[in-house]
Amino acid sequence: MTDNNEKPDLNKHGGENGKLMRSATYASVTVAIILICIKLMAYLSTNSVAILSTLVDSLLDMVASVINLVAVRHALVPADHDHRFGHGKAEALAGLFQSAIIAGSGVFLVFQASERLLNPKALDSSNMGIAVMVVSIVLTLFLVTYQRYVIRKTRSVAISADSLHYVGDVLINGSVIIALVLGGVFHWVYADGLFAIGIALFLLFSSWKIIRASFSDLMDEELDDGERTRIIDLVKAHPGVLGIHDLRTRRSGQQVFIQMHLDMDGSMSLHEAHKISDDVEQQLMTEFPEAEAIIHQDPIHEAAPSP
Template sequence: MNAPQNPAAGSPASGPVLMKRATYAAVAVALALVLMKAGAFWLTGSVAMLGTLLDSLLDGTASLVNLFAVRFALEPADRDHRFGHGKAEALAGLGQSVFIFISAGYITYESASRLIAPEPLSRSLIGIAVTVVAIALTLALVAYQRKVVRETNSLAIEADSIHYRGDLLMNLSVIAALLLSGVFGLTWADPIFGFVIAGFIAWSALQIVRNAGDQLMDKEMSEEDRDRIKQVVAAHEEAIDMHDLRTRMSGANLFIQFHLELDGSLSLMKAHRITDDIEKEIEALFPGSEVLIHQDPAGLERVPKLLRT
């Protein structure tokens, strides 16, 4: 997943509700998956099934962490947190990545053990049936999460969605492993697919770490989106230039600030009106964003500081 750059075009007012519903849905689905996969692992003994069971356990833990992190992140700005609590999402993402790395390590260990000492699988058809049901539930959850991410640009929901998208691939791998090992007697297939699953989980964790780090380090928006902001200013006939454009994400909140260069002879009232117009255009382009513009007399930045008085 790439770091969120362009806030979605959904209604800002509906964002918090959608994010909370997405966390509730994720916890409910994770619980159902854990119960089903635990039964399937007990019946089949498949290490691939164990891998996807552990992943679902960690997904459930991460989704529960997300539930509380999102609720905290949606708290309005207060005296001690003037920019809100959005970075709680990034911190939750880092916490999730730790769980995911641990899961990948354990699956790798179990797969290596089974490769050295292969064990035949039993009742593989039951495991396949359970996995098909898990795929259907996961597809429904991922579709809903993608809708929420499009409308809210939530890093926490996106990180959660990465887990469950990974589950889809892992569940397909489990079906292949159960067929090859349980039906066709290829006992090496189960641990090999376990290695593949562990690698995919670890790769997903790296993406979450990168995206969370981008938010915590206040990474700028993409050049494409920065150019869109500049185009809004350039299109305004009374705006002469702009400089010091800075942007950053905090959870689902986007902050944009820059200096706007105007004719120095304009009245304060007119300069204020021009600035308000530009702010509204940018906020329409990036719904839910907070725009802060400082007005400068045109050319002031090019005048030596000692001559400005």
């Protein structure tokens, strides 16, 4: 393992990432509260279940964002005596809780939309509803843009899931505008219920994606093939490494854990083998700043060439 004085200083890196992740969660909660207020006024004015569905979705956004805020703060707590691998899986646990809430709301909206299809009603004040949806889209796009910036810097699982949900909100709000135009302008009374069902199905689909991502983290799924290939190529590029085997990887929140066995010339000294391992770990930490590597050295005794 690399000596502490040879490792890159990741405390500053982690601190900057933590500030970005926290600011993204605060922004998410703030936007959700604003959207709840304006959508509530729009629903009371229009009596549209499509707007009701987006209001429910914004309520869930706030709940999910608050959960993310708490999960991110806990996940950023450094490893301690009782949690030697850190607290990163708090993000995945929060994701499972979010997915349960989102799935429940999707089922609720299916029932509400079905009732509206059976008993269609004309929409009122569609212009106000459209204006509210446009404002919602603009606010959400600003939030998603900032979240994408944070994701590029931190690769946070929690922020990625939250951003995906808000991207869905943009699509949902756009579909509500269409429903309001069809119902309020063209007097197609079934548009409201049909689009509400579409939104409910989208919520259920989003819930399933969050469940998959959370289980991937909780079940210690390997990094994707591209990242594993990068690790193997980087390790093999070192002239002192003859081969690599038993590569194991997993992700836990921000943290990535890498384990491997390196094949080295069995005739070299322990000091030389340790130095090569340090060099490899240093390169891995440069390529994957959030990683922690555990390297085992295996001596290889090559047969002497034939005379």
